Amino acid sequence: MGKIKKGLAAAAGLMMLVAALSGCGKDRKQDGTAENGREFVYVPEYADLAVSCDYINSVTAAGDYIYFVGDSYSGENDEYRGVLYRYNLLENQAQEIMELDEKSNKNLSSMAVTQDGNLVAVFSKYEDVTDESGEIVDSKSTLELCRISVSDGSVSDAQDITEKLGNSEWAYVQYMCADSQDNIYLCDGDGGIYVFGKDMQKLCDIKVDGWVNSMVASKEGDVYVQFYGNGSGAEFRKVDLAGKKLGESITVAGGNGFGGNFFTGVSKSILVSSNDQVSLLDISDGSVEDLFKWLDVDVNGDYVNAAGELSDGRIWAIIRDYSAEEASFELIYLNRKNASEVKEKEEIVYGAMWLGSDIREMIIDFNKSNDQYRITVKQYASDDYETGLTQFNADLTTGNCPDIIDLSSIDFHQYASKGVLEDLYPYMEKSGIQKEEYLENILKAFEQDGKLYGIMPQFYISTTAAKASLVGEKSGWTLTEMLDFVEENDPENVFDYSTRTSIFYYCIYNNIDEFVDWETGKCSFEGEEFIRTLEFAAKFPEEYDYSQEREEGTSAKLRSNKLLLLQTAVSSVQEYQMLNGVFGEEVSYVGYPNNERKGNLIQPANGSIGIAAKSKQKDGAWEFVKTMISEEFQDELVSEHGNYGFPVKKSSLEKQFELDMKANYYEDENGVQVESAKTSWGYDDFSMDIYAATQEEVDGVKALIASCEKISGNVDNQLVNIITEESEAFFKGQKSAADTAGVIQNRIQIYVNENR
């Protein structure tokens, strides 16, 4: 019996152990927006704006109405049209208040709503200042305060307030609001608050000692200002009109430093919309209620133009999609619902050190369109990288690993070799995606032992360019070749703005493997090449003197051989065309020094991701990952001017090249079709018009892409840290290069031995 008991106890202990060590991911189910077991969630509802305009400016809200200026441009007449609208958010109806005279150089800068529902507004007018001969010598702005009747658009009580705002030359109104007594508060960009009475006469001005982040009228009718005081940090204070000063600092839960845009609240004093979330602030007790995160309602917080509360409890927001080439505005209503009413979706966790804006956009699109899965984001390094990485590692080993892992800021090789990442080739095969359809060398950048552990939708190339006449026609060079070349030519500078550190890291950063043989575990930092690199770097100044006057620009220096190399990136055919123009002759893209002469490096654009091997939602994760390499998405990357990188799908890349080679034409006065410039590019002192690319140029880009094998920046930071730490003494002249190299060799040898 005793033995049985002991057995049971041991079994229980083992179960505890197994439970503690069990693998990743519990099955997670979650509703559309419910996070952390919340009772209520917000569900987005999209509405078309009932006005047609290209831009929306000066949005001002009052209850269920908003007021804004809608600008639209007519290409036919080359004219702008600006209209002041009153918008009923409950009924989604717009009322045109008045048309603004766009030719008068007069803009509606800010406005506020008074108690009777009419508007007070500030117009800014820019005027050129001419001299006696009529030549423009300067410009100045004037500000005009007036009333606007909402019913007929009539303007009354207009007065020039430029002088009253102190800075007469460049007077500007950043924020404007009205209190419950219809007093008008204006805040300039320089910390000055100016208060005008109901009769439009100036009552007082109040100086804020710091940088004003926002000024807002509360639901109760008082005006508050949030500013970053000089030395006192973020503060939130009421504007005390009676005392003509700022009131006592208000303590807000979670700190006064929360950023974002402030709007007059309906249920509580103030609504705060940051790029992360929406919160309500109750001034009476400083409490803050977080309503929802923008990402949870499929909205990119960076795109929120304005937001507020409606009387029926909904939240409204005007969104401008900055990712689209043409501006587009959307009106979104967010309805509060019981979490149980919302359809459940399976949750996929996206883990990233930091969430890139492109990935955020993709996640929002995925969540909007996918009925089965919903991606939630776990950002690890919001505060600092080391803490984030520790937490990420802990999650990997304790069963909380994310389903999708963002590879942008982690050492991909380390995690792949630990079995953290799933091989993506079988998933591609299962989905009928042929790897031959993609650039093999780019896919291989995320390969290890024939398995694909990561995917990037787009890439650009980090390289070094030099004149082919000097360096020869080559696509790579070793460190010795690079040092020989530079020392033979002896220019004023190797690179523009070069310093000792930049030169040193240029030589070794992407080339550390040359000094470490991971197969045998031998390091060669004591060798001649490393010592030579140290001595070479020491010839350069510790810091670049930016105060010195530059007699020539980069292009002029390169052309006259005063500068030998240009560290740059090539992200489009047009950029390649421009770089050739910068040198004024044939260019060799030799890349970074590398013992295999493979120094043109792949730099993922638009993020890079992998799937966790222990994920319970691998299929759902793949659903998202595959969107990155889908034909539709890859074709979307094709753009007239290049989309900050090349697509990885061969067919999309070919479409990009076709577009690059397609000429634009215009008809001259004789009716002849003449090729016109597609755009113009510039680099420092150089600029050029870009025409359709030639076959030779496209072939050059193809060759450059084909020469790439390695990913940029995938360098072991520990090695770099040791080298940085020890080389400091040499650069300060305290030790010889040989002694320094000896210590580096010794310390790195330990590291290498440890990791074999």
Place this chain on the structure above:
Amino acid sequence: MHFFTGRKKVKKSGSNRRTRRGKWIARGYLFPSAAGVLLFFVLPFLIVVYYSVVDNPISGQFVFFDNFVMVFQNAAFQQAAKNTLTFSLTAVPLAVVLSLLLAMTLESKIPFKSQFRTFFLSPMMVPIASVVLIWQVLFHYNGMINEILTFFGGEKIDWLNSSYAQVVIVVLFLWKNLGYNMILFMSALSSIPRDIVEVAVLESATPFQIFWHIKLRYMSSTILFVTIMSLINSFKVFREIYLLKGDYPYDTMYMLQHFMNNTFNRLDYQKMSAAAIMMAIVMVIIIGILFLTESYFGKDVEE
């Protein structure tokens, strides 16, 4: 007979109930500490054992003793084991002998005894982070020690980045630990029965004979304790080295704790665990030998 048996039965049964009840109460009282021991000592140890037999903490494939073989053959582990052993074999005897000598000296009639005691104890009161800063200044390439060396015509030595590094660490260790050991020895010395020493003096025993045959015998358990504590502290010297030179110091300063700390940071829990278990086994053996030695030398005193 039947009555007697019956009575006996009743009596036995009452006693059993009480015993059982007593046992349950005892178990109730024992539970919190037993649970604590299980949760904070046994479970972590079992987890370490688990990690030492899997390929890595993420995939968790059972690989039997491969990790032990791999770690044993690893050049960094060998270097760390050699350094740790060398350091412990140098620093621990020095810490025991020097502190014993100090205790003996302070026990004799010398002036400023109290001041000396305070002087030797003061390193214990200084936070280690600030101590390391001072030592960095002292042993930096352009530090005070090298200034003194060059003043007397010597060559500068890169103390922390050369084979001298372990000397620095031994000195730092002794500076930090001598005071504590000394107090323990002083306390042991004061507890030696005076009559035995007086008899030995009357019997014309030399001071060395008194020290060797009486004092050392009486202090054997304290010597064992001090040795074990010094041994444990010698493994903790990683803290000072880490603060001085980070994760990867010069190879003569690279200790087993570095190996374990670094492998942990790189998610190589399997290597860390295998190294930890090997180190624990060696520790158990060393401490076992120390116990045997102590019981051999101190048995007549105990008797």
